[in-house]
Amino acid sequence: MNSTGNGEENDTGAPLPDFRTSGIQLHTVAPALGVIGKNTPDYLDYDTKGRGIIVTMFANAGMSYVLGTTFGGVYGVRQGLVATPSNRFRVKLNSVLNHSGRYGSRAGNTLGVFAVLYSLYEGLADHYDLEETLGVRDISPAAASFVSPAFGAVMAGATYYGPSGPRVAALAGALGFGSVAVTYAAYTVLGIPYGSRGYLFL
Structure with a gap:
């Protein structure tokens, strides 16, 4: 705080920051803005699904x-x-x-073993976008999330019980489909997003 000769006080305050940008390299600060350079940082891939x-x-x-x-x-x-x-x-x-x-x-x-088989079949259905191939997404977008879990459950049951014969394998596949259908219906009635629990088809 400085005092002038006429008794008035003159407060200059804190110094202003330096806004000069000559030392900033935009390609290392914000590659998301479209500035690409040799030193662009690496980012992890994000899986939207x-x-x-x-x-x-x-x-x-x-x-x-x-x-x-x-x-x-x-x-x-x-x-x-x-x-x-x-x-x-x-x-x-x-x-x-x-x-x-x-x-x-x-x-x-x-x-x-059921979980491994189910996860592989469901991932396969997601990878090849089975609901789009079957046209379910165009008919009912809300039911599109049902296709991959149903396919995974049917195929997991049929694969696991396949050595016991086609009749047992078909019955196991039907039970898998029924489990997914009942879960999907219950979630729909309760207003819970299907698959939100992150475990199998729950």
Whole structure:
């Protein structure tokens, strides 16, 4: 704060910033503005449809294995308590561990394989834009999100049970389609965006 000779105070304030842009290289600051140069920073690719097939497959398989192992293990505990040949603690504990391990691993492995197959088939349908090929998007844009999950569920069930014969494979595919249809209908009634949970066809 400076004082003039007539007693008035003169406050110059903070110095103004330097707005000269001679030292700024636009091609390193904002390549999105269309200025391209040799030192353009690298950006990660963005998938507009969400996660890729491999990432989705690992996420679905991991979650399915955990859920299958958990529920199968709980069911195995119940079966172990019912099937125990003796009321002695050691025998009962052994029976519970055997049954929970058997049912838990079986359910976890089965659901994990289903999740891998489903993710691969759904990713394949998304890659080739199956709903556009079938013309579903033109008929009903709201139902377009139903096509890829339905295809994935049908093909996963048919592939998994294919060695058991065509009738069993067709039944498994129909059950997969029914599961997706029921889920889609429930989400539509409740007003929940279909596929918003990020797990399989939920």
